[in-house]
Amino acid sequence: MSANDKPFPTLRDLASEIGQVQIYWSFLESEMRRELKAVVDQERIARGPIISHWRTYLKSLVGGSNHSVIIDHLEALEKIAIIRNLLAHGIRSANADPWMGGSAHVVCTGPDGVKHQFTIEMIRELSEEIDRVRRSIRETTFLA
Template sequence: MANAVSPELVFSDLMAAVGEVLLRWGYLELEMLKKLEVGREGSMPRAAPLQQWRVAGARALADVSGWTEEIERAAQIRNLLAHGLIGGHAQPEVGAPHVVCRDLDGVRHQIKHADLIAAAQTLDLLRLRLHREPDDLLGSSGT
């Protein structure tokens, strides 16, 4: 019998889940950078890996739009955490353990502990799948 809200969950567990999402995003970025290193003409070394991926994906010979969409979806929670984290709660009287983030429009979002764990797992699976792709996945068309 799995309990949706573990009574043992404490604030440090919540923050560990935030850290896990951020670290797994970093691992995914490293894998993206490995794929981006092939055919680096016209590269943007100071741009974020996701921005580099978008540009390379648009220029790629193969259709990598599915990868780009999946990476963009995976980035949503990471971006809220990295750019808008404003609080966290692990007290039962406040509800399920969650963090509070503010997006660029000022809208507040609650991300539950379980959703953080799921996001970390999704990021890791995405990284592992990307790792199995050929290094020249983003082979540039040269345009």
């Protein structure tokens, strides 16, 4: 077996999955920005995180005809945002022993000081969920 035939994920594999989360997050933000262009002053959304403007906009629609869809969307968005933010701003350690199964993970510390461990599989699932939320925005008419 050569050095390139490592049986389990390496640190590079772990870093690649984290990078994929960030790329999908950028695509999600682009989708939010595209949707908001039709209803929100562009000067206003140029300041601050686009997700904050998106949340505010969707919350303003709660109570309308898409009430349950909007609530479901906001809940899904909050769930992925928490984990994405930990990966973007809170990584404290990373481990991936290519000779030991189940070792590829990162440990993140949240703003509250609580530690969270995410396996490479959890990070892959996060990428898929971010993409699902992005597609949901594109497929659902949130515009008032």
